[in-house]
Amino acid sequence: MATFIMFGNYSHESVKHISALRTEQTKELIKKNGGELKAGYAILGDNDLVLIVDFPGRHQALKTSVGLSKLLGIAFSTSPAVTIDEFDKLIEDV
Numbered sequence: 438m439a440t441f442i443m444f445g446n447y448s449h450e451s452v453k454h455i456s457a458l459r460t461e462q463t464k465e466l467i468k469k470n471g472g473e474l475k476a477g478y479a480i481l482g483d484n485d486l487v488l489i490v491d492f493p494g495r496h497q498a499l500k501t502s503v504g505l506s507k508l509l510g511i512a513f514s515t516s517p518a519v520t521i522d523e524f525d526k527l528i529e530d531v
Contacts, residue, residue, distance in 0.1 A: 440489065441491075
């Protein structure tokens, strides 16, 4: 499994529909696409949400990112991530 960070931004319209049901729909879509939600946060700043999700690969991450945008009306920006320990190993011989 690979880790992806998903940054979400509410549209003016999507804010009107925030609910626990939408959170459950998000979890279901992630699971349907082979992913596992590790953590989710509402945040302040340039983004409104951040989800930390493990997926089998980038195709599932991309499918989920677009699927959540369609389902929720929230624009997501999704990026792969590695832990600092993994990063250190990757660049050892650079």
